[in-house]
Amino acid sequence: MDNPTIAVDVMGGDNAPDSILDGVRLACEEYDVDLLLVGPEDLIRDFYDGDLPGGDRLRIRHASETIRMDENPLKAIRRKKDSSLNRAADAVKDGDAHALVSAGNTGAVHACTKIKWGVQERVDRPAIATLMPSRKGGYSVLIDVGANVDSDPHQLVQFGAMGSVYSELVLGVDDPTIGLLNLGIEEMKGNNLTKQAFSQFQNQPLNFYGNVEGRDIINGTTDVIVCDGFVGNIALKLSEGVAETIFDFIRDEIERSFRAKLGGMLLKPYFKNLKEMVDYSEYGGAPLLGLNGGCIISHGSSNPNAIKNAIRVARLSMSKECNRIIGERLQTLEFS
Amino acid sequence: MDNPTIAVDVMGGDNAPDSILDGVRLACEEYDVDLLLVGPEDLIRDFYDGDLPGGDRLRIRHASETIRMDENPLKAIRRKKDSSLNRAADAVKDGDAHALVSAGNTGAVHACTKIKWGVQERVDRPAIATLMPSRKGGYSVLIDVGANVDSDPHQLVQFGAMGSVYSELVLGVDDPTIGLLNLGIEEMKGNNLTKQAFSQFQNQPLNFYGNVEGRDIINGTTDVIVCDGFVGNIALKLSEGVAETIFDFIRDEIERSFRAKLGGMLLKPYFKNLKEMVDYSEYGGAPLLGLNGGCIISHGSSNPNAIKNAIRVARLSMSKECNRIIGERLQTLEFS
Numbered sequence: 035m036d037n038p039t040i041a042v043d044v045m046g047g048d049n050a051p052d053s054i055l056d057g058v059r060l061a062c063e064e065y066d067v068d069l070l071l072v073g074p075e076d077l078i079r080d081f082y083d084g085d086l087p088g089g090d091r092l093r094i095r096h097a098s099e100t101i102r103m104d105e106n107p108l109k110a111i112r113r114k115k116d117s118s119l120n121r122a123a124d125a126v127k128d129g130d131a132h133a134l135v136s137a138g139n140t141g142a143v144h145a146c147t148k149i150k151w152g153v154q155e156r157v158d159r160p161a162i163a164t165l166m167p168s169r170k171g172g173y174s175v176l177i178d179v180g181a182n183v184d185s186d187p188h189q190l191v192q193f194g195a196m197g198s199v200y201s202e203l204v205l206g207v208d209d210p211t212i213g214l215l216n217l218g219i220e221e222m223k224g225n226n227l228t229k230q231a232f233s234q235f236q237n238q239p240l241n242f243y244g245n246v247e248g249r250d251i252i253n254g255t256t257d258v259i260v261c262d263g264f265v266g267n268i269a270l271k272l273s274e275g276v277a278e279t280i281f282d283f284i285r286d287e288i289e290r291s292f293r294a295k296l297g298g299m300l301l302k303p304y305f306k307n308l309k310e311m312v313d314y315s316e317y318g319g320a321p322l323l324g325l326n327g328g329c330i331i332s333h334g335s336s337n338p339n340a341i342k343n344a345i346r347v348a349r350l351s352m353s354k355e356c357n358r359i360i361g362e363r364l365q366t367l368e369f370s
Numbered sequence: 371m372d373n374p375t376i377a378v379d380v381m382g383g384d385n386a387p388d389s390i391l392d393g394v395r396l397a398c399e400e401y402d403v404d405l406l407l408v409g410p411e412d413l414i415r416d417f418y419d420g421d422l423p424g425g426d427r428l429r430i431r432h433a434s435e436t437i438r439m440d441e442n443p444l445k446a447i448r449r450k451k452d453s454s455l456n457r458a459a460d461a462v463k464d465g466d467a468h469a470l471v472s473a474g475n476t477g478a479v480h481a482c483t484k485i486k487w488g489v490q491e492r493v494d495r496p497a498i499a500t501l502m503p504s505r506k507g508g509y510s511v512l513i514d515v516g517a518n519v520d521s522d523p524h525q526l527v528q529f530g531a532m533g534s535v536y537s538e539l540v541l542g543v544d545d546p547t548i549g550l551l552n553l554g555i556e557e558m559k560g561n562n563l564t565k566q567a568f569s570q571f572q573n574q575p576l577n578f579y580g581n582v583e584g585r586d587i588i589n590g591t592t593d594v595i596v597c598d599g600f601v602g603n604i605a606l607k608l609s610e611g612v613a614e615t616i617f618d619f620i621r622d623e624i625e626r627s628f629r630a631k632l633g634g635m636l637l638k639p640y641f642k643n644l645k646e647m648v649d650y651s652e653y654g655g656a657p658l659l660g661l662n663g664g665c666i667i668s669h670g671s672s673n674p675n676a677i678k679n680a681i682r683v684a685r686l687s688m689s690k691e692c693n694r695i696i697g698e699r700l701q702t703l704e705f706s
Contacts, residue, residue: 169615180553183561217516217603225519225600248607252615264561265601267553269608271584276612279505279588280644287640297636304623304630308616 038352041131044073046138057341062088097121107141133328160324168254213246213256318343374688377467380409382474393677398424433457443477469664496660504590516603549582549592654679
């Protein structure tokens with residue numbers, strides 16, 4: 035698809051609308067991209083002081099309401115028809131845009147896009163993929179990280195297929211390997227779900243590596259790691275928590291003496307590399323895969339850089355026709 | 371229980387027997403403890419060059435065979451009757467020792483102790499608890515980390531009860547709080563298992579905090595975190611992997627220039643504090659709870675310090691009558 039239009043949910047996220055609109059400005063400066071900003075028109079025009087970035091490649095669709103981060107997803111999307119999220123999803127449904135970027139309430143984004151756009155043919159359940167920084171450099175795709183709570187073996191195989199398409203098209207990985215997250219690498223290991231998923235994976239035209247363990251999520255053992263959304267959500271939040279705890283600890287230690295402060299000062303540029311490696315804002319957000327439309331869910335506390343990168347990734351996945359290729363890949367799967 | 375005897379599996383672990391026997395020597399020097407070393411008698415006597423540590427408080431029970439780390443657990447314990455693990459478990463069953471410390475094949479330790487000792491009254495399934503360093507200082511108890519792969523809601527409640535007894539007696543926490551690991555903190559969140567477990571937890575005479583998320587494992591939000599063994603195993607290995615990756619990254623960065631090396635040198639003592647915080651060898655090992663006997667499973671790559679601490683913890687949990695109190699606590703649970 036040439037020149038896909040990206041709809042941006044201006045009111046979604048902890049730092050909305052400022053971070054979102056600043057991110058939009060960065061995207062207009064750096065990328066060749068068509069944007070549809072969805073939110074209160076006056077607010078958007080005021081923010082840019084009448085001087086919209088992107089020239090005629092940026093349009094506005096007015097929406098008066100905002101869905102808060104802590105609202106019940108289903109109730110919120112039903113009651114707030116004129117919310118920025120609902121209107122942005124409408125725009126994709128109408129064909130006025132091709133993908134949606136939102137840093138808003140994840141449950142609401144998931145429910146809203148699923149209801150309005152529908153699920154792709156042959157997809158049982160959409161899934162959220164996230165990029166995990168890998169010890170080897172680059173990123174692995176962890177899928178699902180919370181779109182679903184209880185999954186069946188066929189769904190896990192579909193997650194693997196969708197994740198591998200994303201890895202290939204958006205991360206540029208050649209024939210990505212798929213690992214099944216498990217408590218041991220041996221074939222017979224696992225709970226009821228993963229044992230069945232293992233045997234289903236073996237019969238597919240996918241580059242299935244086999245079982246992987248918790249540490250492999252970060253080791254880069256495979257390009258894609260498949261798990262149910264319950265496990266993936268815990269893994270994602272835990273790895274963020276461990277990294278933050280270690281950074282906080284280092285920061286506290288550095289404050290403890292002159293010697294430590296001096297050491298910290300000397301190492302500062304190197305810590306910066308580390309922070310960048312684990313910085314979610316660099317890779318933009320988590321794609322919600324398997325829907326009739328592109329969707330990137332950005333971190334709730336996204337800064338402008340994260341929004342800019344989410345727009346980049348949304349545009350890239352649409353240009354590469356991620357959805358069409360996912361549809362084709364899923365057609366090749368055969369379940370016993 | 372006064373002066374419990376701790377049986378040590380001399381041949382279990384990647385660094386056995388040397389690390390085990392060095393750890394035993396450290397324990398004899400530091401603690402007031404009765405030990406029964408189980409393994410090849412000649413090898414043990416040769417190692418200490420005839421000068422056994424601990425004087426008459428250290429005895430040896432001969433065992434000629436070794437179960438390897440990669441052996442099939444059930445086959446190994448059936449075939450190698452005279453293995454150090456089997457003989458050490460026999461010693462506890464006979465009453466010749468009260469608890470077992472092993473850094474060997476976790477599956478084999480679990481199967482062997484369960485078969486030989488049996489499960490405590492009112493316990494459906496034994497569970498492995500592990501101590502997670504907490505952002506607040508101290509440790510939280512994460513239970514189960516892999517003794518079981520598929521669990522039911524009643525079992526999760528029992529894990530919570532057993533974990534809270536351990537936290538109270540061994541870590542000295544007053545009325546420990548119990549969190550249920552979930553993908554959101556709201557009551558209605560979760561998969562089938564955790565939703566049911568939540569409602570079962572609410573009716574118990576336990577200090578149930580409610581749901582906790584992945585990051586709470588490390589944040590110290592609750593003293594005990596309950597999950598099924600599949601999730602716990604992945605969480606444990608993932609958090610080890612994330613921490614190792616960050617340390618490796620820092621080490622590599624420090625090698626990159628003179629400036630970085632100097633900074634690293636100045637910060638070295640502070641990094642040491644951090645390493646100690648996440649160093650499993652300081653807390654000795656993971657208790658296998660719910661059996662008719664005490665069992666501490668040490669990390670496969672345990673160094674002498676880890677073995678020393680495992681002996682300390684095994685002794686402490688026996689002195690505090692952890693098993694009897696677990697039995698009493700489980701009697702108070704009522705399931706609908």
